[in-house]
Amino acid sequence: MLLSRLSDIRRYELARHWAPILKIVAVLWVILALFMLLPLVVLLFERDPDAQAFAYAMVIVLGLAGVSLGITRRIPLELKPWQMFVLTAASWASVSLLASLPLILGAPALSFTNAVFESVSAITTTGSTVMVGIEHLSDGLKLWRGLMQWLGGIGIIVMGIAILPFLKVGGMRLFHTESSDWSEKVLPRTGGIAKATLCIYVTLTFVAMASYWFGGMQPLDAIVHGMTSLSTGGFANSDASFGAYAEKPWLLWLASLFMLSGALPFVLYIRFLRTSRAALWKDQQVRGLLKLLLAAIVILSAWRVLQGDPWFASLTHVTFNVISVVTTTGYASDDYTLWGALPVVAFFYLTFVGGCSGSTSGGMKMFRFQIALLMLRNQLRYLIHANGVFTTRYNEQPVTSEISRGVVAFSFFFFITVALLALSLSALGLDLVTSLTGAATAVANVGPGLGDVIGPAGNFYTLPAAAKWLLCLGMLMGRLEILTVVVLLTPMFWKR
Template identity: 35%
Template sequence: MINFKPVIRVIGLLITIIGAFMLLSIGFSWYYQSGDAWALMISGFICISAGVPAWLLIRKDAARNIKKREGYLIVAMGWLSMVIFSALPYLISGVIPGIPDAIFESVSGMTTTGASVLTDIESVPEGILFWRSLTQWIGGMGIIVLTVAIFPLLGIGGIELFVAEAPGPTSDKLHPRIRETAKRLWLIYVSLTGILVVILYLLGMNFFDAFNHGLTTMATGGFSTKNASMAHFDQPSIQYVIVFFMFLAGTNYTVLYYTLKRRFSNVWHSDEFRAYLYIVLAATLIVTARVYSVTNHSLEQSFRDSIFQIVSLITTTGFVSADYTAWSSGLTMFFFIILFVGACAGSTSGGIKIIRHLVFLRNSFYEFKRILHPRAIVPLKVNQKTVRGKVITHIIIFLLLYLSLFLFGSIVLSVMGYDFMTSVGAVATSLGNVGPGIGAVGPVDNFAWLSNGAKLFLSFLMLLGRLELFTILVLFTPYFWKTN
């Protein structure tokens, strides 16, 4: 029997926190006199009024018995609740009057996808604009806790690849207690965000733009305060700083922790981090050479545009400094493939994650050896530790599910009447939580013109991708609801 008390209690707490963050956004409304303070205030009070009773009325001791089923419900229903309540400021202010559009923008924010239905971002009131960026920062912070503290306990997620005998980000855990681990990673997340905001301000951004882009960069979200995204800030120093912090945000937070502790041997022993670095460097060299040959840009401009787009898409941030679909059809396909890569597990990025690709490719290569030597024991190792067969099976199933969902989603959008490039681009970028895609949802387009049905369907895919597929899909199985 599922114990719904802890589910209701945690959801109430999450909604209350969302409401508190809404009230914090009012400061920008008052400062800029943007006229949206009342919408944020009403939305915040609605959240607090709904969340506090659910949180307080259920006793803490009655909500302690959390098992796997309750854990899945807390994650899935908690994120769904946050998405619904996060849409209130858009609806009440009238910035996004339609419910499907408001839900889409809210889901895109909380899942740090960065796809948008807003056609004129610069006309949006500052309070709502800040709330929009804040949803991504909240979502980024939330995914750290999920991947480090919750997912391993549920037996899911890319972070489990670092598990030996005990749950945690690595077998050499940051701290033996999950709560302390989460605190340390939150501190890194908040500190890096603050440092980036200061740097962007010193480089010439006004405080509002610096604050917003600091939030959405570290969350690998990609929401911008400008219609042209980062192309608006055509200043090399700003764009290179954003590239650097996007790369950091896509790095496993355990690796960042070891870096701060100057335990560089632990950093370099991370197979995923090395692969992440090599992929970025190799892709940058390839794309830079091609961009330089097909455009009249200088070598520096070609390099900057190339590395910006590559890091932005691999980390699933989704910032845009150039239209990569205008360079060549070959590069368009190259960037489409990048939508399926993802950065590191245990980071704020979305997508498949490099560690899964590593394990799958290594296991596939070793399979040839097993065929030639059927009696030989050929262990697969990551970070010099043997990966259990259960984890390998989990990864293969995840990849098959991911591919199946991509194909199914592409067919659904095609049946809705969208062309092939737009269908595959929209589904790939939504499922991978990237933001820009290809076709009519490319880097210079948005999702406003899609039908309400398509927006709601893509919103569902964003949630699926962000919560590692299994968290939501397991709720649709009969096994989950059986009492024994």
Template identity: 50%
Template sequence: MLKLFKPVLYVCGLLSLLMAGLMLIPAITGWVQQDSETYAFVFSSIVTAVAGTVLVLSCRSHHFSLTPRQLYLMTSCSWVLLSVAGALPLIFGHGEIGITDAVFESVSGITTTGSTVLSGLENMPHSLLLWRALLQWIGGLGVIGMAVSILPFLRVGGMRLFQTESSDWSDKSLPRLGNLARLLLGVYSIITAACILGYWLNGMSLFDAVSHALTTVSTGGYATDDRSMGRFDNGILWVSILFMLLGGMPFVLFIRFMSNPSPKALADEQVFGFLVIVAVLAVIMTFYLIQYDYYEPFDALTQATFNIVSVITTTGYASTDYSLWGGFSLIFFFFVTFIGGCSGSTSGGMKIFRFQLSYLFLHRQIKMQVHPRGQFSILYNGKEVEDDIIFSAVAFSFLFFLTLVFTSMILAMTGLDYMTSLTGAATALTNVGPGLGDIIGPAGNFKPLSDTAKWVLCFAMLLGRLELLSIMVLFTPVFWRG
């Protein structure tokens, strides 16, 4: 058993040291501004660094390779560890935050969900607001790395469709994996810097520009004000739309474009489908808002596009309370919640490629009904898709909705109404952020929920972020045999 856990604990130790270093950024910010959170970040950094050092020194090895079982463990343990470490400054610092709320805020941040239990954000210390943004930024980077290097290797939910040479965790492949990590970090940082500049040039303060850029590119959605993005003008909203869309696209494509700057490098069926769906949904909602006189035409286009992009990329920003747009809007945004962005992006949700594969599979089944002896292949990005990838995607979809049902029922048992239970479960599993209804809607907050409901939602957020199977496999007897 020690052999199974030793490499996993070593990686967790390295991540602890990374988190300890990140905590010094808000600590310095707090020291410069002389706010009350400075010592909480310093103390949390020391505790996290000590724990990380102990794990690294006690579990280091000359040879580093991970088996599939260890990768499953590492994926789940590392996200839990990051969530716990991220909660420490909230526990030791802000007096109004209890352990449950601190862990909830941290899990929501590191999984880039964006659900919050905090209110009065505009009056909180900048160090605390910056820490929330950093949690989402590092979580978004982790999501990309997991999607391009770990989940395809583990054949999770059809992700083998995106397997590359870097989806290999043997000794000989680690240099290639390290190179990919550096390229991803570079692209991620460049897009974040461009987003900061875009926000700042359009009128945001430098602090707001940095904080919102970190949570826009990571499609996390934490804001620095209870009004979310509702206090900004249309220019800033369109900047946000652009970078939320970039955050919802595969980052491997951006790396490919950097090495070969041509339109062909960006050609991808998943991206095309993603942009078409966004455009169609935005047009439908814009016409609806104009028809019922909610906004003038340009404002209707801006509000519709911004909130649709925010939900479909699972960012979770809100420029207004769209649940007040009538019954059609409630149903509309509820179903948009499930779609998600592209695989290899920072977005959550079910992912565009699974909908595309499901359509192609259905189309093939219809043709086979007409021509039972026919042989029909499914092509995706010009390559034939093997049946096991289709079956894996279908299994994921079934498990997703089964989990949604059980999570909703458990939340209802804690005393929540059906709207809050259903949309709370949905927004946690898809990592969107706001739900629907008076309590957790776009203008609401998760603070009124019971501690039990919050812990259930924490687990659901981790399940959704890790594509369900990565965690659920740990609860099966077959995983622990042998």
């Protein structure tokens, strides 16, 4: 009798701990199913057989969501910090898995491994692809690839602003400490920030779509590229990526503008509209990003001109590809690995940078490099003035020891993850360039790597299945800011 009672208590505790997580994840599955409705309508209108794949996928996803919501309907939504870690990882992994169903059931008939790789790449807005002959896909599947990245983009922003700071992980933690918490001054509650962010995200996406359409793209191409530009995802409707529009330079300039828009902090857009017209330019992170882009564009454009290329074409393609890599979008208008040794090394370095914290871009984020430089400057000062007292300030606010430790810890785990992933890929028989740049582009959520296999003119299709699963793990870890996943792998996390 006592043992039975203890068993009931244990089951109750397990249900109380895990049911809230399942309940929230199930709501995300419902949202995913609703997004599937859009390509389903398009395919039904065109009488395309792929409509059946989306119908089956919706039934499966809604069925799982319905069962999960049914068994958790009486569970209150009260989450402890440890549950937030599990929820963050479980939601991204499960949504990526279920989003692959139309790719498996539809005309491409991708293998389970390839379909999951494509959906993980989409949801994390990485932009690596295993698909060949994208031009020949149905309109519904093209739209679905764009929708997955657009959905992942808004999810990244909300996670970066609302969830990761609560877990003391991620860049927006910098703006949630003491007097620097200006985000609470913009709107009174996180819910208000999320709604305002969604409005801005939707508005910018529609502006991008309209601009591409007026610029000469076909309507479907304009819609998909509008979504994948603002989400800094990089999926295109052609195997040639944005190279399909190389003869229309104005489209490359428009795309550069929208990719950059997606890489800026969305909370600053709110502040710009509501309180300060100078909010974007005054932000130290934004200024740092723009200066880096300008320096890289000037140097690489000059390099190409000195090699004998026309100056305007050089400036256009350099600007587009530099912004694409730094913002971790992953579009390519040209095979920049053919530009020479300097551009190849430069693009490899730029792979790690990323955009701003609180944006849709991946990478290490600009603010971490800036704080690291400030810490280095202070260390040099201490070497000269051993008894000096120096205060590190960022955006006119003091940088606490907690933030400094966070930057160091993230940077260490970031490069350790890249190193271990590259080592694992090399053990599967991949060459040095493919292993190293594949690991870097996965963890930084950029998209294309370097070399003949996965470079801007290549594809991830030929990689072995084990390599694709490793890269999926790398993409998810990079998207979740590394530490969110690393914490789950430690024994002490599960000892509560």
